Amino acid sequence: MEKLLETKITEIRKQIQEWKRQGLKVGLVPTMGALHEGHLSLIKKSVETCDKTVVSIFVNPTQFGPSEDLDKYPRTLEADLKLCEEVGVDLVFAPSTAEMYGEGNMLSNDFLTYVVPPFFYVDKLCAKSRLGHFDGVCTVVAKLFNIIQPDYAFFGQKDAQQLVIIKKMVSDLNMPLEIISCPIVRDENGLALSSRNKYLSPKANEEALVLNKILTNIKLCYNKGVNDVRSLTETAYGFLNEHHELEYLEFVDKDTLEAKSVADGNTMVLIAVKIDNVRLIDNCFMM
Ligand code: AMP
Numbered sequence: 001m002e003k004l005l006e007t008k009i010t011e012i013r014k015q016i017q018e019w020k021r022q023g024l025k026v027g028l029v030p031t032m033g034a035l036h037e038g039h040l041s042l043i044k045k046s047v048e049t050c051d052k053t054v055v056s057i058f059v060n061p062t063q064f065g066p067s068e069d070l071d072k073y074p075r076t077l078e079a080d081l082k083l084c085e086e087v088g089v090d091l092v093f094a095p096s097t098a099e100m101y102g103e104g105n106m107l108s109n110d111f112l113t114y115v116v117p118p119f120f121y122v123d124k125l126c127a128k129s130r131l132g133h134f135d136g137v138c139t140v141v142a143k144l145f146n147i148i149q150p151d152y153a154f155f156g157q158k159d160a161q162q163l164v165i166i167k168k169m170v171s172d173l174n175m176p177l178e179i180i181s182c183p184i185v186r187d188e189n190g191l192a193l194s195s196r197n198k199y200l201s202p203k204a205n206e207e208a209l210v211l212n213k214i215l216t217n218i219k220l221c222y223n224k225g226v227n228d229v230r231s232l233t234e235t236a237y238g239f240l241n242e243h244h245e246l247e248y249l250e251f252v253d254k255d256t257l258e259a260k261s262v263a264d265g266n267t268m269v270l271i272a273v274k275i276d277n278v279r280l281i282d283n284c285f286m287m
Contacts, residue, residue, distance in 0.1 A: 004089070033094075047088045050151065060100075115173075138169050163179075204243070229262060236249050268283055
């Protein structure tokens with residue numbers, strides 16, 4: 001087998017160019033590592049769909065706010081490499097911050113060109129409490145697309161706002177690749193898998209089930225004929241207790257993120273709750 005781990009942009013480019021010369025289709029799965037079954041579902045989809053699969057592992061500093069968990073974000077490269085090898089990944093790109101952003105790491109927008117998503121997509125949902133987050137996401141994803149030049153890139157529905165924004169960026173900037181969205185993977189109790197679940201105590205883990213409970217109940221009510229968003233929102237309150245800090249519960253158009261007052265087949269419901277200071281997100285479609 002060829003070398004699995006690559007940390008240098010010039011080296012990875014050589015490998016990709018060789019694959020392109022051979023006419024092979026390349027899939028990219030961007031991640032921040034600490035891989036779990038959610039990530040693996042994207043990776044498996046890429047391995048199935050493409051001739052070659054590249055997984056990037058990079059905890060991207062430009063998408064973390066000053067008071068967020070950049071330093072304590074789980075980093076498990078050895079285990080990640082093992083998982084990647086097991087599911088047939090061809091190349092793992094795990095650059096240092098200096099490799100991605102240059103020596104000196106001039107990460108402020110005084111010194112770095114950023115890709116900034118449109119205001120309409122970032123005046124809501126996660127972007128409200130995570131100022132500049134999606135500038136960092138779009139910038140690093142655009143850089144990864146330029147470095148790897150994939151034919152397909154795989155993203156999880158788990159990060160629904162991110163997925164909509166990346167699709168918009170690809171369309172607006174005529175990026176020559178296709179974005180494939182993959183469904184949310186949950187544990188046996190319905191909790192959406194996330195690298196941040198590692199921060200949860202056993203008690204908080206139980207409390208975290210509230211996100212999926214609220215979404216499931218909203219869907220149930222919708223399927224019984226309730227489509228007024230105010231009434232659907234009210235059904236959530238009965239599930240919340242003093243351990244849950246509800247950040248948002250919003251009903252939006254699944255493609256444009258426009259707020260809805262009446263739910264229909266194009267509606268996506270998104271929720272963010274803080275439990276023991278761990279911020280969790282989840283979402284579902286109304287269908
Ligand atoms: P992250 O490492 O958190 O940046 O996530 C990398 C990719 O994996 C993103 O496209 C996420 O949406 C996706 N992902 C994370 N958790 C899940 C999950 N539970 N189900 C499906 N996709 C996921």
